[in-house]
Amino acid sequence: xxxxxxxxxxxxxxxxxxxxxxxxxxxxxxxxxxxxxxxxxxxxxxxxxxxxxxxxxxxxxxxxxxxxxxxxxxxxxxxxxxxxxxxxxxxxxxxxxxxxxxxxxxxxxxxxxxxxxxxxxxxxxxxxxxxxxxxxxxxxxxxxxxxxxxxxxxxxxx
Amino acid sequence: xxxxxxxxxxxxxxxxxxxxxxxxxxxxxxxxxxxxxxxxxxxxxxxxxxxxxxxxxxxxxxxxxxxxxxxxxxxxxxxxxxxxxxxxxxxxxxxxxxxxxxxxxxxxxxxxxxxxxxxxxxxxxxxxxxxxxxxxxxxxxxxxxxxxxxxxxxxxxxxxxxxxxxxxxxxxxxxxxxxxxxxxxxxxxxxx
Numbered sequence: 001x002x003x004x005x006x007x008x009x010x011x012x013x014x015x016x017x018x019x020x021x022x023x024x025x026x027x028x029x030x031x032x033x034x035x036x037x038x039x040x041x042x043x044x045x046x047x048x049x050x051x052x053x054x055x056x057x058x059x060x061x062x063x064x065x066x067x068x069x070x071x072x073x074x075x076x077x078x079x080x081x082x083x084x085x086x087x088x089x090x091x092x093x094x095x096x097x098x099x100x101x102x103x104x105x106x107x108x109x110x111x112x113x114x115x116x117x118x119x120x121x122x123x124x125x126x127x128x129x130x131x132x133x134x135x136x137x138x139x140x141x142x143x144x145x146x147x148x149x150x151x152x153x154x155x156x157x158x
Numbered sequence: 159x160x161x162x163x164x165x166x167x168x169x170x171x172x173x174x175x176x177x178x179x180x181x182x183x184x185x186x187x188x189x190x191x192x193x194x195x196x197x198x199x200x201x202x203x204x205x206x207x208x209x210x211x212x213x214x215x216x217x218x219x220x221x222x223x224x225x226x227x228x229x230x231x232x233x234x235x236x237x238x239x240x241x242x243x244x245x246x247x248x249x250x251x252x253x254x255x256x257x258x259x260x261x262x263x264x265x266x267x268x269x270x271x272x273x274x275x276x277x278x279x280x281x282x283x284x285x286x287x288x289x290x291x292x293x294x295x296x297x298x299x300x301x302x303x304x305x306x307x308x309x310x311x312x313x314x315x316x317x318x319x320x321x322x323x324x325x326x327x328x329x330x331x332x333x334x335x336x337x338x339x340x341x342x343x344x345x346x347x348x349x350x
Binding site: 063064 | 159160175176177178179180182203210211212243244245246247248249250251252276278279280281282284301302303304305309310311313339341343345346
């Protein structure tokens with residue numbers, strides 16, 4: 001019997017500027033999470049993701065982008081990875097956290113994002129931990145998220 | 159700003175109905191050469207289908223992992239075409255491919271048992287199958303990637319040259335069998 005899913009868990013629309021968004025106490029009752037972010041920032045900035053309270057070098061990523069003149073790609077590892085990019089013009093990102101609560105797998109993340117005034121991006125990333133993801137922290141690299149920016153988290157059964 | 163989700167989220171409260179989980183397949187201790195979802199009975203229920211999951215095969219030969227491939231209706235004749243954009247470790251510009259007359263459609267790369275790959279590392283893929291029940295050639299889009307010994311990211315667009323209604327979707331690894339922990343779920347999206 002099909003099961004209705006894609007359940008909205010939480011949405012925040014900023015009523016004041018902020019440099020950090022945290023979704024805490026995420027239940028482990030879904031299979032995947034989808035985070036949709038849309039908004040602007042005081043200056044061009046990446047949306048920096050950290051899982052739970054992990055500040056270790058447990059994050060790796062590969063990305064590609066097209067800005068209309070110079071396609072580029074790269075890979076890196078470190079203490080975080082990006083799940084979007086905002087600037088003073090509207091931008092959006094869709095992030096898939098796959099098998100986020102599994103305790104036998106590292107967490108693989110797929111991201112598509114872009115701003116019509118800058119570039120379009122895609123990313124595949126890994127949080128190298130078998131701990132269930134129970135907190136998503138998104139911070140700016142520079143500046144602040146603007147009033148009216150929205151961040152919506154959905155749970156998908158599987 | 160901190161948003162504690164808590165009890166409300168755990169109860170699953172939310173809008174229901176337009177996006178539904180049809181089936182999930184998880185590979186156990188015996189490797190599986192392929193995973194097939196039968197979808198013929200949903201032709202009056204859903205407009206589109208989506209497959210989401212994480213996968214890993216027991217292939218060992220390629221530092222870039224294995225390729226996740228898709229067949230519709232069990233057809234293995236030269237009925238598929240695809241284009242893709244991909245990026246990998248050590249490269250500063252992305253690459254692309256275009257292929258025709260294929261016996262299956264390439265979706266993306268997933269993790270494998272290549273030497274040095276962490277046992278907990280899998281590759282994720284989201285596959286959209288658009289208008290599977292309409293009398294038109296079928297369009298498939300996939301986004302996938304993994305960060306294993308090498309990292310790989312791929313966006314692909316595929317074509318199945320048949321106007322037949324989709325009755326089944328089969329996933330398989332190009333070089334190996336799916337191993338324990340591999341999980342794919344199929345979802346239906348309703349029309350308005």
